[in-house]
Amino acid sequence: MFSRDRWDEILEALNANKFRTLLTAFGVFWGITILVLLLALTNGLKHGVMADFGNFATNSMFMWTQGTSKPYKGLPKGRNFNYKLDDVEAIKSEIPNIKYVSPRNQLGGFRGNNNVIRGTKTGAFEIYGDYPEFIKQQPLDILQGRFISYSDINDKRKICVVGTGVIKGLYDKNEDALGTYIKINGVNFMVVGTFKMSNSQGDKEQDANTIYIPFTTFGQAFNRGDNVGWMAVTAVDDVPITSIKQKIFDLMKFRHKIDPTDDRAIGHFDLSEQFARVNGLFTILSIVGYFVGSLVLMSGIIGISNIMLIVVKERTKEIGIRRALGATPWVVKSQILQESLILTILSGMVGISFSALVIWILNYLLDMNGPVDNFANPSVSMGVVFTALIILVVSGLLAGLIPANSATKMKPVDALRIE
């Protein structure tokens, strides 16, 4: 179908009126550029907002206790209770499809008092008591040493893993932190690892000013016993936590003698629900991007169709001559179709390349000027590019269809008579 002769024919026809060809091509060029850029910007926005979730395992929820709001089994309302370590075991054993349950305790916090001392230096840091699984829910880049292990938990070792902010606050430059001791609320802990947050965008500073110690050590050292401050629960990948969280609440209510209808006793934050909501928002934004982009593209395509109609009209006589010389209607039609197809695809390719350039410049500027809130790494996947190409091919054919038909509608004898 695409022989060299055909190419020559098409290029000759397109070259016959260069300026018009260029203007026509611009419509499609512009349409595809806007389509790709819209999708890239949507992606940039998505990356930016998703970065706020950190990279916490998204199929997770946090739950804590809030005090009962209903009397039950002779117990009064307004009663406070605590999760215990047994609750963790109970959840793991009785609720199916749970991947990780991490009990956590916290000391210090936002603008807390100085609670860590090393020699003459002091600092206010967030201290978390954690289980080894926690690093799988909240990935950290371990820079030196290791994270908490189960032997730390079992032996209640006084060790800690510290963030880069802690190093900056308590150590001199180039001082090796591993093996040194820091005093947390008067208790000495040995530093066995340092970390930084992987891919954090939001609270960089807060994340880096964090110290992790074994959960069991935390309970013993700071008088929490086996109380659990809150839990981070992650479900297996294909079961949304949202669908099983009620079972967990019911189990907790049963174990702590809480009225099953008391919804206020247990507080929780469902990360997966929030994540799904944000994801949904961006899905809609992408659809809007496709929709708007396609509409702009369509006006470009109508432009091509329009011009092809004029071209066919202008070339009525030429087409008549060709048919007198033996061109079948299909040959004439396919030539018109191919002209519009090539015009569409060529200008579309240029559009895609141009928008790729714009995206590259955007990324370059972002890299140069540091991160911007809620916007990062605008990009489109190869999938989008292929979709755009398919849209181009289909629309090129559509654009050529009407002109191609009108080219062969006239009888050759009438076409020849036109001056």
Added chain:
Amino acid sequence: MIQIKDLHKSYHMGTNSLHVLKGINFNVKEGEMVSIMGSSGSGKSTLLNILGILDEADSGSYILDGVPIKNLNEKVAANYRNKFLGFIFQSFNLINYKTALDNVAMPLYYQGVKRQERIEKAEHYLEKVGLAEWSHHLPNELSGGQKQRVAIARALASDPKVLLADEPTGALDSKTSQEVMELIQGINDEGKTILMVTHEHDIAQMTKRIVHIKDGLIIDDNPVEQVRASLYV
């Protein structure tokens, strides 16, 4: 070569209908050179268009080289035109953005002839009409006579059974006309069947047979003593 029986054709324009051909009977043998004469509106061009399968008769039969031409779809019609017929038009009808060579090669392109062979053949026919050194010129760089000679080369390129010429000298001055007629006579001498519509008597005298059409009927069909165009040149 051409057998026509009781050919009728009428055009409809709104409620009016115009009966152009009212029963034409007419045969042409291989190697003949026939001119069709008549005043404008007599139906001579309509007849030529039907002979050229560019238009279709309402009734009657038309047999071209043993093949009945009736109810053809456009694809078959295009193939027949390409295989059986060569057209020469009054206004040349060259494609103006193609070189003389490409214009001549065009019927071969539609025949599916390979590029190299096509160019060789086209060059051969251009040489035959004496325009070998003009092969890479565009039509608008050629004179009227040269254009018509390119058109004749194009009509010959597919080696058709019949050449159909519609006023081939209508747009040329008399000297160029004679040159073109000399060329056409030469082609006829080689055995090609030629039908020509004209209203110029001296041009008609250069063919071998003159058919007069008036009001859609043949009123006169006589062989003539051919006048060689070379006598005038």
